[in-house]
Amino acid sequence: xxxxxxxxxxxxxxxxxxxxxxxxxxxxxxxxxxxxxxxxxxxxxxxxxxxxxxxxxxxxxxxxxxxxxxxxxxxxxxxxxxxxxxxxxxxxxxxxxxxxxxxxxxxxxxxxxxxxxxxxxxxxxxxxxxxxxxxxxxxxxxxxxx
Amino acid sequence: xxxxxxxxxxxxxxxxxxxxxxxxxxxxxxxxxxxxxxxxxxxxxxxxxxxxxxxxxxxxxxxxxxxxxxxxxxxxxxxxxxxxxxxxxxxxxxxxxxxxxxxxxxxxxxxxxxxxxxxxxxxxxxxxxxxxxxxxxxxxxxxxxx
DNA sequence: ACAATGTATGCATGTTTCCGAATATAGAAT
DNA sequence: ATTCTATATTCGGAAACATGCATACATTGT
Numbered sequence: 001x002x003x004x005x006x007x008x009x010x011x012x013x014x015x016x017x018x019x020x021x022x023x024x025x026x027x028x029x030x031x032x033x034x035x036x037x038x039x040x041x042x043x044x045x046x047x048x049x050x051x052x053x054x055x056x057x058x059x060x061x062x063x064x065x066x067x068x069x070x071x072x073x074x075x076x077x078x079x080x081x082x083x084x085x086x087x088x089x090x091x092x093x094x095x096x097x098x099x100x101x102x103x104x105x106x107x108x109x110x111x112x113x114x115x116x117x118x119x120x121x122x123x124x125x126x127x128x129x130x131x132x133x134x135x136x137x138x139x140x141x142x143x144x145x146x
Numbered sequence: 147x148x149x150x151x152x153x154x155x156x157x158x159x160x161x162x163x164x165x166x167x168x169x170x171x172x173x174x175x176x177x178x179x180x181x182x183x184x185x186x187x188x189x190x191x192x193x194x195x196x197x198x199x200x201x202x203x204x205x206x207x208x209x210x211x212x213x214x215x216x217x218x219x220x221x222x223x224x225x226x227x228x229x230x231x232x233x234x235x236x237x238x239x240x241x242x243x244x245x246x247x248x249x250x251x252x253x254x255x256x257x258x259x260x261x262x263x264x265x266x267x268x269x270x271x272x273x274x275x276x277x278x279x280x281x282x283x284x285x286x287x288x289x290x291x292x
Numbered sequence: 293a294c295a296a297t298g299t300a301t302g303c304a305t306g307t308t309t310c311c312g313a314a315t316a317t318a319g320a321a322t
Numbered sequence: 323a324t325t326c327t328a329t330a331t332t333c334g335g336a337a338a339c340a341t342g343c344a345t346a347c348a349t350t351g352t
Contacts, residue, residue: 004242004246004247005166005247006235006238006239006242006244006247006248007166007167007169007170007173007248008166009238009239009247010166010169010234010235010238011163011164011165011166011168011169012164013234013237013238014160014161014163014164014169014234015160015161015164015340017157017160017164018157018158018160018161018163018164019157019340019341020151020153020154020156020157021153023153023156023157024153027153035297035298036297036298036299037297037298045342046342046343046344047297047298047299048298048299048300048342048343048344048345049341049342049343050298051298051299051300052299052300052341052342054298054299055299055300065298067298067349067350069297069350069351070296070297070298070349070350070351071296071297071298071350072297072298072299078237080237081237084230084233084234084237087230087233088156088159088160088230088234089152089156091159091224091226091227091230092152092155092156092159093152093155096150096152098152100150101150101151101152101155102152102153115297161308165308165309181329181330182329182330182331183328183329183330191310192310192311192312193329193330193331194310194311194312194313194330194331194332195309195310195311196330197330197331197332198309198310198331198332200330200331201331201332211330213317213318213330215318215319215329216317216318216319216327216328216329216330217318217328217329217330218329218330218331261329
């Protein structure tokens with residue numbers, strides 16, 4: 001039995017969370033799942049950069065990806081953790097105006113986002129996949145880890 | 147007005163917490179305040195090392211120090227954060243046996259701890275300060291920060 | 293083959309971690 | 323007062339790790 005140090009585990013989890021962009025990503029995904037291109041548009045960061053941060057969150061099982069065609073949709077893995085994080089946000093704000101510190105994200109579709117979901121939603125009609133709604137995408141594999 | 151990014155603040159807080167030794171320190175201090183020598187004995191780490199980790203926690207106002215003579219007693223600054231952390235521990239354990247992952251700390255006085263509180267308590271009688279219980283020590287000053 | 297979307301790799305730069313030594317600080321002894 | 327001891331903090335540096343970018347690679351669909 002390998003003596004697992006719980007503090008080490010918790011520290012790893014916290015470290016994965018201790019980054020402003022990753023916190024923003026999680027906050028975006030709480031409301032609904034989103035594709036990488038969507039996150040790229042909202043965060044205004046280069047796509048490889050966003051993908052990298054998603055990989056960090058994935059490695060700690062904080063988010064999970066679902067592939068549909070060429071597009072990968074990410075979502076929160078564990079909403080308990082999300083709720084816990086949201087609680088922590090209030091503690092971090094600590095009396096300040098938290099609605100000013102954590103401005104709400106533009107909801108819904110973005111003109112900047114090239115994914116078909118956003119494009120369709122943005123032009124008025126609701127989304128209808130052109131390749132047929134597959135039942136469920138394959139989970140995105142995690143990087144090999146020691 | 148400087149545009150304060152709440153995510154940055156929360157990330158800093160999380161980063162200060164994302165270290166196994168610092169998590170252990172906080173967990174120790176939840177039950178009661180403790181002097182640096184006590185923490186040093188429990189954690190079995192060199193004293194400067196413990197002091198350094200305490201400084202990180204101090205800079206984020208997670209703990210506060212109170213000096214009594216040559217001894218500095220540290221305690222949790224914000225028990226809301228402590229409760230939140232404890233909640234996070236359950237999430238990190240996630241189904242595993244959390245009492246095995248976070249073994250309870252030896253309570254009370256330690257033979258290894260040289261501070262008079264521990265020595266007195268350890269030799270049977272309850273603690274009676276030899277220099278008279280001063281009302282309250284001076285708070286330990288934080289490092290100058292930019 | 294080609295284009296579109298995501299992921300991984302390599303690297304320069306900066307930060308964290310940990311240690312040993314030096315420094316401060318408080319009290320006691322001479 | 324001066325020195326001595328005990329406690330705690332800070333400093334300087336080496337190794338490990340994180341960050342952000344540019345580029346290369348992989349996968350899917352046309």
